[in-house]
Amino acid sequence: MPTKTKSVKLPPSRAKISTNGAKSAKAHKYVYTWGAGKADGDGSMKPLLGGKGANLAEMSSIGIPVPPGFTITTEVCHDYYEGGKKLPEAVKPQVEAALNLVESQSGKKFGDSHDPLLVSVRSGAALSMPGMMNTILNLGLNDASVEGLAKKTGNARFAYDGYRRLIDMFGSTAMGVEHEAFEHELSKLKEEKKVKLDTDLTADDLKELVKRYKAVYSKHVGEGFPQDPKDQLWKAIMAVFNSWMGNKAVQYRRIERISELKGTAVNVQAMVFGNTGTNSGTGVAFTRDPNSGADEFFGDYLINAQGEDVVAGIRTPEPITKLDSEMPKVYKQLMDIRKKLELHYKEMQDVEFTVEEGTLYMLQTRTGKRTGSAAVRIAVEMVKEGLIDEKTALKRVAADSLNHLLLPQLDPKAKVTSVARGIAASPGAACGKVILSAEAAVAFHEEHPEQPIMLVRKETSPEDVAGMHLAKGILTQTGGKASHAAVVARGWGKPCVVGCDAIHIDEKKGQITIGDKVVKVGDYLTINGTTGDVMIGQVPTVDPTISGHFAELMSWADRTRTLKVRTNADTPADAAKAREFGAEGIGLCRTEHMFFEGQRIVDMRKMILADDTEGRVKALEALEPYQRKDFVGIFEAMDGLPVTIRLLDPPLHEFLPHDDAGQNEVAKQLGIPVEKVKRRVEQLHESNPMLGLRGCRLPIKFPEIGDMQVRAILEAAIEVKKKGKSVLPEIMIPLIGTVEELSILKKRALAVAEEVFKKAGTKVEFLIGTMIEIPRAALTADQIAEEAEFFSFGTNDLTQLTFGFSRDDIGSFMPAYIEHKILPVDPFQTLDQSGVGQLVEMGTVKGRKARKDKHGEHLKVGICGEHGGDPESVVFCHNVGMDYVSCSPFRVPIARLAAAQAVLGSAAQRDK
Ligand code: ADP
Ligand code: MG
Ligand code: MG
Numbered sequence: 001m002p003t004k005t006k007s008v009k010l011p012p013s014r015a016k017i018s019t020n021g022a023k024s025a026k027a028h029k030y031v032y033t034w035g036a037g038k039a040d041g042d043g044s045m046k047p048l049l050g051g052k053g054a055n056l057a058e059m060s061s062i063g064i065p066v067p068p069g070f071t072i073t074t075e076v077c078h079d080y081y082e083g084g085k086k087l088p089e090a091v092k093p094q095v096e097a098a099l100n101l102v103e104s105q106s107g108k109k110f111g112d113s114h115d116p117l118l119v120s121v122r123s124g125a126a127l128s129m130p131g132m133m134n135t136i137l138n139l140g141l142n143d144a145s146v147e148g149l150a151k152k153t154g155n156a157r158f159a160y161d162g163y164r165r166l167i168d169m170f171g172s173t174a175m176g177v178e179h180e181a182f183e184h185e186l187s188k189l190k191e192e193k194k195v196k197l198d199t200d201l202t203a204d205d206l207k208e209l210v211k212r213y214k215a216v217y218s219k220h221v222g223e224g225f226p227q228d229p230k231d232q233l234w235k236a237i238m239a240v241f242n243s244w245m246g247n248k249a250v251q252y253r254r255i256e257r258i259s260e261l262k263g264t265a266v267n268v269q270a271m272v273f274g275n276t277g278t279n280s281g282t283g284v285a286f287t288r289d290p291n292s293g294a295d296e297f298f299g300d301y302l303i304n305a306q307g308e309d310v311v312a313g314i315r316t317p318e319p320i321t322k323l324d325s326e327m328p329k330v331y332k333q334l335m336d337i338r339k340k341l342e343l344h345y346k347e348m349q350d351v352e353f354t355v356e357e358g359t360l361y362m363l364q365t366r367t368g369k370r371t372g373s374a375a376v377r378i379a380v381e382m383v384k385e386g387l388i389d390e391k392t393a394l395k396r397v398a399a400d401s402l403n404h405l406l407l408p409q410l411d412p413k414a415k416v417t418s419v420a421r422g423i424a425a426s427p428g429a430a431c432g433k434v435i436l437s438a439e440a441a442v443a444f445h446e447e448h449p450e451q452p453i454m455l456v457r458k459e460t461s462p463e464d465v466a467g468m469h470l471a472k473g474i475l476t477q478t479g480g481k482a483s484h485a486a487v488v489a490r491g492w493g494k495p496c497v498v499g500c501d502a503i504h505i506d507e508k509k510g511q512i513t514i515g516d517k518v519v520k521v522g523d524y525l526t527i528n529g530t531t532g533d534v535m536i537g538q539v540p541t542v543d544p545t546i547s548g549h550f551a552e553l554m555s556w557a558d559r560t561r562t563l564k565v566r567t568n569a570d571t572p573a574d575a576a577k578a579r580e581f582g583a584e585g586i587g588l589c590r591t592e593h594m595f596f597e598g599q600r601i602v603d604m605r606k607m608i609l610a611d612d613t614e615g616r617v618k619a620l621e622a623l624e625p626y627q628r629k630d631f632v633g634i635f636e637a638m639d640g641l642p643v644t645i646r647l648l649d650p651p652l653h654e655f656l657p658h659d660d661a662g663q664n665e666v667a668k669q670l671g672i673p674v675e676k677v678k679r680r681v682e683q684l685h686e687s688n689p690m691l692g693l694r695g696c697r698l699p700i701k702f703p704e705i706g707d708m709q710v711r712a713i714l715e716a717a718i719e720v721k722k723k724g725k726s727v728l729p730e731i732m733i734p735l736i737g738t739v740e741e742l743s744i745l746k747k748r749a750l751a752v753a754e755e756v757f758k759k760a761g762t763k764v765e766f767l768i769g770t771m772i773e774i775p776r777a778a779l780t781a782d783q784i785a786e787e788a789e790f791f792s793f794g795t796n797d798l799t800q801l802t803f804g805f806s807r808d809d810i811g812s813f814m815p816a817y818i819e820h821k822i823l824p825v826d827p828f829q830t831l832d833q834s835g836v837g838q839l840v841e842m843g844t845v846k847g848r849k850a851r852k853d854k855h856g857e858h859l860k861v862g863i864c865g866e867h868g869g870d871p872e873s874v875v876f877c878h879n880v881g882m883d884y885v886s887c888s889p890f891r892v893p894i895a896r897l898a899a900a901q902a903v904l905g906s907a908a909q910r911d912k
Contacts, residue, residue, distance in 0.1 A: 030076050031094035034060040035068025035105045035270075043345075048073050050265030052124030055365050062344055064337055065361050068105040069269030070098035072237065074125065077263025080241050095237075099268070106270045111229040115152050116145035118162070118271040121236040123243065125264040128366065131248030132264055133240045134173045137307050138166040138271060140229040146210075150203075158276055160206035165306070167213040167225055170232065174239035177220040185212045233268070240266045257824070272361045274354040275306040281327075282354045284310055285320050287338045290348070290370040293377025293549075297321070297338055299351075306354075330360050341365055346387045347396075348378050371530075372397070372404025373550075380549040390556045391904055397553065399871035399898040403427055405550055406581075406890045407493065410528055411540040419514045422475070422500025424532035425486035429541045430454065430473025430495035431526040434519055436507050438467025445470045454525045456512055458505055460485040462811075468494075473527045475534060477503050484811070493890055495529035503534070546581060546893060554582060554893060557900035563877060564884035565895045566642075568864060570594065572633035578889035582896055585642040585728075586634065587792060587886020588864035591709060592650050594630050595623070601655065602669055608652050609670065609680050613704060620708040627709060631716035635727045639720075642728040644792060644864070644886075646771065647709050649734045651694040653684040690806065695735020699745055706745060710752045717764040718756070730767040732792060737774040739783040746787055771864070773797035778843035785847035786854050792886070793840050795865030795873075799827050802836045828866060831873035841880050848881075862886055871898035878902035 032040040032049055034057040041049045043058030053071030060066045072095065079088050103109050108117035118140040123132040141149065141163045150159035171177035186198070189209055195201060201209070217225045226232050243249060244264045253259070274282035285299025300317035302310050303326065310317050324331040334353065337360075341349045350368035354361050370378065379393035388396070407428025410416060432454035435441045441453050455471035457464065459478045468474055468488060472495070476485045479498040489496030504513045510521040519525055519536055526539040546554060566587035567578035575586060595604040600623065607619035634643060657663050658681060667674035686692035699706030710731060717727040731749060736742050746768050757763045770787075772778050773794030785791070800807050807828055817823045823832075831837055844861050851859035862884040867873035869891030877885050878899055887895050 027090040027094070028088070029094070030073055030088060030091045031070050031098045032057065032073065033068070033070040033098045033101050034066065035102065037061065037063055041071065046126045047262065048075060048265075050074060050124035050126055050267070051128060051366055052122060052364055053265045053267045056267065056269070056363075058344075059341075059362055059365055062340070064340065065359075066363070067270040067272050067361050068102045069119070069267060070095070070102065072266040072268070074262040074265045077241050077244055077265070081245065081263070095268075099233075102268075102270055108270075110140055110233075111142075111145065112148065113144040114148040116140050116148060116229075118149075119233070120267075120269050120271055121233070121240065122267040122269065123240045123264050124267055125244075125261055127258060127261065129249060129252060129258075129264075131243075131246065131250075131252045133243035133246075134169070135307070136166070136169045136173055136236050138162040139170070139232050139236060141166050142227040142229065142232075144227075145229075153276065155276060156203035157206060158273070160203055160210055161275065162273075162306075164206055164210045164213050167210065167217055170236065171213075171217045171221070171225075174236050175217075175221050177217060181216045181220065182213055185209065185216060237266050237268075240264060269363075272354050272356045272359075272363075273306065274302075274356060275304055275309075276357060278304055279327075279358050280304060280354075280356050281323075282306060282310055282352075283317070283320060283323070284350070284352050285334075285338075286368045287342050287349045287351070288368070288374070288378055290350075290368050290374050293370065293374030293381070295381060297335065327355065327358070330355050330358065333360050337362060342387065346382065346392075372401035375401055376405065376553050377549045380552050391560070393553065394556055394560060394897065394900050395904055397897065399874075399894045399901060402550075402894045402897060404530060405546075406544050406893060407495065407530075408541040408543055409530070410526070411542050414540050416528075416533070416535060416539055418528075418533035419517060419536055420500055420502035420534040421532045422497040422502075422534065423480060423486075424529055425479075425483070425498040426474075426489040426494060426496035427530040428493070428495040429526065429528045429530070429539070430471075431524060431538050431541060432472040433522050434512065434525050435467070435471070436505060436510065436512075436521060438464035440521075441467030441470050454527065456503070456505060456525070457485070459483060460488070473497075473529065475500060475503070475525070475527050477501060477505060487811075489529075493888070495527055497527045497529055497532050497534060500532070500534060550893075554896060557897045558582070560903050561878075561896065561899035562903060563874070563882065563899040564862075565892055565899060566644075566862065566884050566886040567889050567892055568868070568886050569634070569889060571630075572637045574889055575634050575637040578892055579637065579641075581889055581892040583641075583889065583892045584884070585644070585886075586638055587644050587862050587868065587884060588732075589634060589643060589645045591627065591646060591648055592654075594627060595655065600626050604655050605666055606670055607705075608655055608684075609666075609672065609677065613702075616702060617704050620704055624708050624712050627712035628716045628719070631713055632719055635716055635720040635729070636723075636725060639725045640728075642730055644730040644732050644769075644790075644862075645709075645713055646732040646734050647696075647706055648698055649695050651684070651686065651689040651692055652698070653681065653686070653689065656681050656684065690800070696733050696741050696745055697735065699733075699748075700741060703748055706748060707752050710749045711756055714753055714756045714764065714766065715760070717766065718760045718762060721762070721764055727764055728766075729764065730769060730790060732769055732771055732790075734771045734794070735774060735797070736770040736772075736784060736788075737776045739780065739787055742770055742784060742787045767860075769860070771797075772840075772843050772847075773801070775802055775839055778839035781843040781847040782850035785850040785859055788847070788851075788859070789857075790860040790862070791843065791847050793843065793861070793863040793865065793882075795831055795836065795840070795863055795867045796828065798839060798865070799832065799836050802839060803827060803832070830870050831865075831867040831876055833876050837876060837880075840876075844880050844882065860884075869895050871895075871901070874898035875902040 039057035039061040041057035043054050046054045049071045056066055076091055103117055106117055108115055110117045118138050120135055120137045121139055122135045146159050146163045150156035168182040172179040193205055214225050274280045281301050281303040282305050283301030289296050289298045297320055299320040300310055301323055302317045348368045349365045352364040375397045379396045382388045383390055383393045410429040432452035434456050435444055435453050441455050452472040454473050456475045459476050474485050474489050474496040476498045483498050485496055486498050502514055512519050524538045526535040564584045566585040567583035568588040569575040569578050569586050570590050570593045603619050603622040607616050610616040610619055663677045664674050667677050713729055717729045720727050733745050749768055767789040769790030771794040772791050814826055848859045851857055861882045863877050864886040868885035869887030874885050874895050885895050
């Protein structure tokens with residue numbers, strides 16, 4: 001079974017002869033150097049050199065200015081753990097040799113007390129991985145060389161600032177000293193000196209700070225700060241390797257299911273300084289805008305700053321465009337590099353750079369993360385620019401990330417002030433009036449059905465779903481990405497922000513407070529589920545459309561794919577929306593939803609409560625016009641496209657109220673004694689309704705129900721056909737387990753059809769097929785296909801029945817199953833290919849063969865469960881050879897792209 005496609009393979013070990021003067025001529029190559037326009041490695045060697053190291057080598061060899069350095073390979077990390085935490089013999093001499101090379105390229109000596117070479121020690125695995133050791137800068141400074149550096153640069157402040165940072169970084173990242181212990185000394189000194197900013201401290205102050213930092217270090221480590229630079233270097237290198245098995249890194253790999261990496265690499269690189277004065281600086285940038293995808297340089301920089309200062313939020317950085325006026329020469333060079341990198345990598349890059357005394361150095365490049373909209377725009381524009389071809393563009397956009405373009409978004413022109421930020425749980429923007437409980441939401445909706453609701457709760461639970469369903473958006477104070485609110489909202493495609501601990505809910509007072517702001521029940525609140533932002537008031541939103549770059553990418557997808565994409569839609573409005581999104585038919589039109597509104601439910605209940613067939617027929621006659629009208633609307637909307645209509649599926653008790661009040665009301669409405677209602681509810685009670693009287697079992701027991709539906713479908717089809725439109729109805733009988741069920745119901749449907757056609761004096765073409773959703777149906781697909789003109793895999797029920805999981809009850813154990821790796825993902829979200837998938841594949845193959853043998857026809861096969869909109873499952877459906885997938889309207893574009901990627905054999909299925 002294909003698992004997540006993160007797999008990175010290590011190239012076969014190269015027994016290259018070391019060129020770096022290691023003792024043994026045969027020694028395995030453990031260290032790769034770069035610098036001065038050359039490099040041992042290249043960008044393709046990420047598994048061995050890590051992402052950072054491979055790209056530093058690559059940049060260096062294409063003539064981009066990179067401070068010289070070397071990479072100790074991931075293999076060393078691997079061998080270190082294999083060998084009981086011992087480094088392979090050959091590593092030491094190779095590191096020494098590489099260090100010599102860096103010394104000669106930089107013209108400085110490591111440990112020199114007058115003009116020392118300083119280095120950074122940077123971790124880096126093949127995949128970017130939080131939890132690994134932070135970078136240590138300025139390594140190589142000691143009590144003697146800090147003086148030398150001060151003299152050499154004429155900048156004692158700079159030298160001592162570098163030294164105290166080294167003690168802090170080395171102590172906290174390599175030796176486990178609390179960073180706060182150093183910070184505490186810094187604050188104390190600032191207080192003593194009565195200054196506010198770090199930069200207000202003088203050289204002497206920093207000298208004093210170094211003394212105090214050293215004291216902190218010895219106190220926590222039990223020995224003094226190492227004065228031998230080589231000692232520092234090896235301790236730092238070992239710390240990187242040890243961090244590979246640190247808690248955070250191990251956890252991260254477990255959660256992300258990363259198991260194929262050998263280890264982390266260690267990069268040692270000559271330092272360049274962005275903090276020597278106003279002619280220096282440091283910055284981070286994307287070669288294109290990662291939010292919109294616009295072809296504009298995007299980033300921040302800080303003058304006179306080092307390392308992570310830009311992202312650490314200590315000082316507010318400047319937008320990169322301002323560098324044009326501040327350092328025009330550097331800016332121009334940076335723009336050239338931007339171009340060069342994109343031309344080289346043919347991908348948007350995320351870069352880090354430092355300027356030392358007017359000279360630019362690049363310190364990192366990698367593929368830039370981006371939003372779904374940016375991914376689409378960048379992919380399409382890169383095709384126009386001739387950088388990539390259409391196929392590559394299609395593979396570049398994670399199908400799921402299209403979600404970002406398919407939900408209401410905050411109007412880009414609107415002014416947005418976020419008052420709090422929670423966890424972005426379900427994307428899209430929503431705005432509504434604050435309501436604090438699900439019951440209140442239901443009541444509010446009854447009174448003001450047209451007004452939008454924003455449900456704000458501490459957390460949600462299954463009892464809240466009715467209110468949640470009515471809300472435009474959901475905001476919770478607690479909970480994470482997998483909380484009830486998050487999961488439910490995502491299932492509905494409803495914007496949701498969870499875990500927003502900045503909000504305080506006071507149900508008694510009927511208000512929430514956010515900081516010092518009060519929002520009363522009924523006041524407007526807006527959330528952005530894409531970012532997690534919460535805004536007070538009404539921020540305008542815009543509805544998605546497929547246009548511009550998005551439309552263009554979709555047209556390429558359509559040209560590429562062979563799998564058709566239909567939609568699950570029960571109303572003309574949904575059908576029309578889905579068509580706009582490119583649906584090529586309806587794969588599932590559920591009829592039960594049509595029986596809930598207004599008078600319909602009354603007639604439905606009459607039918608259920610009828611004593612005999614005659615009573616039922618009468619009630620059904622009243623229902624038929626409604627059904628017909630619904631179908632007419634849907635057929636018209638889908639003019640020329642096939643429409644699969646499923647006959648009534650749920651158990652009848654779902655249409656009756658279970659509480660006294662509701663039952664009294666029904667009795668009143670129908671003019672019958674309430675005891676009768678109660679009795680019928682009791683009669684219909686089942687211990688396992690999902691396995692009870694539902695699906696095809698209903699018309700087997702009450703044939704008149706099926707007759708009415710078939711009549712309504714065909715009469716509607718004739719009506720629409722008479723208007724000059726083309727209709728392709730496909731009648732789908734649910735929950736078939738044996739061919740006999742199907743033969744009986746098919747015969748009946750054909751009889752009704754004949755009657756309808758005779759009466760109308762005309763005919764329509766139609767198909768009768770079945771859902772394959774009971775394992776027995778898949779197992780006997782050959783028999784069923786002799787009767788069925790099409791198959792549609794109902795993978796929700798099929799998953800339910802194959803696993804024996806009740807879909808409504810998995811909440812209590814599925815998280816544990818995922819945690820214990822019993823299942824890789826929720827099988828109701830992504831099709832279980834190795835289990836349920838076998839039934840799908842077998843059913844398809846057997847059904848197709850039998851249909852061909854017996855009738856000489858191709859059996860049309862599709863899928864209509866939730867899986868039809870899940871990219872990984874779509875690829876599976878393509879591979880099985882299905883004719884189409886069917887999914888909710890908003891997932892149609894996602895399925896179209898996934899279907900194209902299936903043809904291209906793409907790996908980029910899941911959005912990471
Ligand atoms: P991360 O993996 O967190 O991105 P890096 O190894 O890129 O960590 O280091 C963080 C920052 O430290 C870099 O962005 C850069 O600003 C600074 N840095 C790293 N190495 C050097 C160096 N040799 N000279 C100057 N700054 C460096
Ligand atoms: Mg970095
Ligand atoms: Mg079903």
